[in-house]
Amino acid sequence: MERREFIKKSGGMIVGGLLLGSGIIQCDDSHNIEIPSRFLIYSNNSYTYSSDDGMNWKQGGQVNSSAGGVSFCVSDYKGNWIAGCFGSSTVSYSSNDGQSWTQVNIPSLNNGYSACTDGKGRWVFMGMNGTTGTTYYSTDNGRSWTAGTITLSGASYVVYGVTTDGNGRWVAACDDGYSYYSTDSGQSWIQGGLISATNFPYGIATDGNGRWVAVGTSGSSGYSLDGGLSWSTGSGLGTTGNYYGIATDGNGRWITVSSTGNIYSSMDGGANWSLSAGYSGYIFNLIATDGAGKWVIGGRYGVLGVVFYSKDNGYSWSIIATSSSPNYAVGVGKR
Numbered sequence: 001m002e003r004r005e006f007i008k009k010s011g012g013m014i015v016g017g018l019l020l021g022s023g024i025i026q027c028d029d030s031h032n033i034e035i036p037s038r039f040l041i042y043s044n045n046s047y048t049y050s051s052d053d054g055m056n057w058k059q060g061g062q063v064n065s066s067a068g069g070v071s072f073c074v075s076d077y078k079g080n081w082i083a084g085c086f087g088s089s090t091v092s093y094s095s096n097d098g099q100s101w102t103q104v105n106i107p108s109l110n111n112g113y114s115a116c117t118d119g120k121g122r123w124v125f126m127g128m129n130g131t132t133g134t135t136y137y138s139t140d141n142g143r144s145w146t147a148g149t150i151t152l153s154g155a156s157y158v159v160y161g162v163t164t165d166g167n168g169r170w171v172a173a174c175d176d177g178y179s180y181y182s183t184d185s186g187q188s189w190i191q192g193g194l195i196s197a198t199n200f201p202y203g204i205a206t207d208g209n210g211r212w213v214a215v216g217t218s219g220s221s222g223y224s225l226d227g228g229l230s231w232s233t234g235s236g237l238g239t240t241g242n243y244y245g246i247a248t249d250g251n252g253r254w255i256t257v258s259s260t261g262n263i264y265s266s267m268d269g270g271a272n273w274s275l276s277a278g279y280s281g282y283i284f285n286l287i288a289t290d291g292a293g294k295w296v297i298g299g300r301y302g303v304l305g306v307v308f309y310s311k312d313n314g315y316s317w318s319i320i321a322t323s324s325s326p327n328y329a330v331g332v333g334k335r
Helices: none
Strands: 005-010 038-042 046-050 072-077 079-085 090-094 104-105 111-117 121-131 132-138 159-164 170-174 178-182 190-194 201-206 213-215 221-224 243-246 252-259 262-266 274-278 284-288 295-301 304-311 318-323 329-331
Touching: 038 213, 079 121, 090 159, 121 159, 132 170, 132 243, 170 213, 170 318, 213 243, 213 329, 243 295
Parallel strands: 005 038, 072 329, 111 159, 159 201, 201 243, 243 284
Antiparallel strands: 005 046, 038 329, 072 079, 079 090, 090 104, 111 121, 121 132, 159 170, 170 178, 178 190, 201 213, 213 221, 243 252, 252 262, 262 274, 284 295, 295 304, 304 318
16 A cells, blocks of 8 residues: 655744735646655644544654744655745755755845745745845755846735746746746746736646646636736636635646635636535635645634645545644645
8 A cells, every 4th residue: 555644734923814925835746746645734843744644643843943934845756845934034955855954044035935846956936035026946956046037016026826837837926916937947037917907816836738727815816828928817716715725636626725714626727616615714725735636725723723634636625633823835745
């Protein structure tokens, strides 16, 4: 029997009742997963892990003891991970599947929001430098970072989500309403199409086959068939919640989660969404899948962090773990 291992991390910072940057996780080219085995769910600076599909949990280690909470974690499915933090000038990397981490300082950086990798040695990271959104790229699995070039439509805007198709196209979602794209592995970025004129896009995912889907505040969503150059508006998401996390299994199924505890799915690439389940009182922030039918959602209920788990491709869900603090970042990789 294939062994699967799940990791959860708890703690973090809450601002205005919502988790800043939460759910800004990428599927890390999930369509290329062959033998998925490990989920990581992070927030503050300790985590618990499970090797029996979430039935039992044990205490793990730390990513960055001086940071305000882990905001993203990304894997290349080869044992390498990158993690960013709120309120920190560092990006952390792990070469042993998250068992230990090393911090790399980036001058003037004060927040990390999202990252992704093409699985071929290239990593892109989005953050904030002072009050300005900024981007960096790495070619050595996060050990060093070089500033990229991105000009947003205003000084205070931030890129919250970024992903890649693994074939040279990188697309990001910015809270100015636009997408930005790169064709030189994150060195330079060009403004693409308008995702939403009235709402902030946060999460973004791709199936690696030409379709890109973004979700954001007040039930806004959009999909692109041309690498972020233009966007069509999706329909069906509830308008009372904000949507931070989105993921796809690369086989036609897309799932997004809301700050009002709702889970929506789409089988037509984000054009139409339908409510799959609703959990009153819960705030869902992030979601990840192994591409083989298993999905994990992280969030909170009151002051408690919660982890929801599905083993039937998102048709039914169970609470598999709770913690004393909310959950922030989800990643998935294979050992």
